[in-house]
Amino acid sequence: MPQTETDAADDRRPGEFVQSLDRGLAVIRAFSDDNDMLTLAEVAKIAGLSRASARRFLLTLETLGYVGYRQNRFYLRPRVLDLGYAFLSSSSSVEVTQDHLDKLSARIGESCSACEYDDGDIVYIARAAADRIMTIRLSVGRRLPAFCTSTGRVLLSSFTDDQLDEYFATYPRESFTAQTITDEGELRERLAEVRERGWSINNQELELGARSIAAPVADATGRFVNAVNISVPTSRVSVEQLVDEFLPELLSTTAQIGADISHLRLS
Structure with missing residues (x-):
């Protein structure tokens, strides 16, 4: 079961949390694709700090x-890339995942990604890109x-x-398209369906013209390590094709990744 932010907070012992480090990282996180150059006032507002701090x-x-x-x-x-590279270079599971994504993408001719959950979001840890189908830069x-990704x-x-x-009490749910499901009750129903069948489809909920199908990568204990998806343009691949043609390839790949990661952790 994935550890949540609350779990991590509960593990902290009094006096061990360094607030200045937390604030410094908040300054780095203030920058993004949409906010690549910021004034002092903008950084302070996004990071929740005073201008002086x-x-x-x-x-x-x-x-x-x-x-x-x-x-x-x-x-x-x-130089800030050094921080992320430290994670990627120290994680043999990312290397294994990337190798399998490259092979899957080459077989099916579509883009594939692997993501982990972190603080209400999914974070891309590996990607094999084919034709660019999304205007969102991945x-x-x-x-x-x-909530709105496969x-x-x-x-x-x-x-x-x-x-x-x-999760539902903490994180807001924005509509990205007319297809985006934001209602908590409906999302809970969708999650129950995903839990029962073992995979998920996203049909233009994040961006019009793009759909995807995803499945989990589990280790030997059954814990979800990450999730892998295949992204396709709606103009070329139907939902039925995603399930009938791409899902078997996806499930085969996630099983192989899970087996390889489990072997690495046992060796």
């Missing part, structure tokens, strides 16, 4: 080479809301009732 953190990050400054705006410098490290619903389907209660 945000300025101190930004100047420290600039001195360390993680942040740059030009035309009265701050931006992330390439790459390793990109975050999207879990991989997100797969991972949410493993949550306990208490975890789902906390």
Whole structure:
């Protein structure tokens, strides 16, 4: 069962939480695809800090080479990639997953991705891209809301009732298209269906013209390690084709990834 943010917080012992580190990371997280260059005031607002605190953190990050400054705006410098690379390079499961995604994408001629759940979102940890079908830029490290993505619903389907209660009470649900399901009751029904059948379909809920199908990667204990999806354009692949033609390939791949990861952890 995935550990939630609350679980992690409960594990903290008094005096061990370093608030300044938390705030410094919040400054880094303020930057995104949509906010790649920010003023001091914008960083402070997004990170939830005073301007004075945000300025101190930004100047420290600039001195360390993680942040740059030009035309009265701050931006992330390439050195910040070292933080993400440390995770990718130390995770043999990511390497195994990427290898299988490359092979799956080559066989079916479509884009494939692997995602993990983190704080209400899914985070892309590996991707093999074919033709570009989505206007949303997808790459390793990109975050999207879990509730309206095929991989997100797969991972949410493993949550306990208490975890789902906390999830729905904590994270907002924005409509991205007319197809996006935001109603809690309907989402719970969809998650129950995913839990029963073992896979999930997203039909234009995140972006019009794109649909996907996802399944979990489980380790030897049955715990979901991540979820893998296949993304296709609606103009070329129907929902029926996704299920009849692509689902068997997807399930075969996720089983192979799970077996390889389990073997790595036992060796």
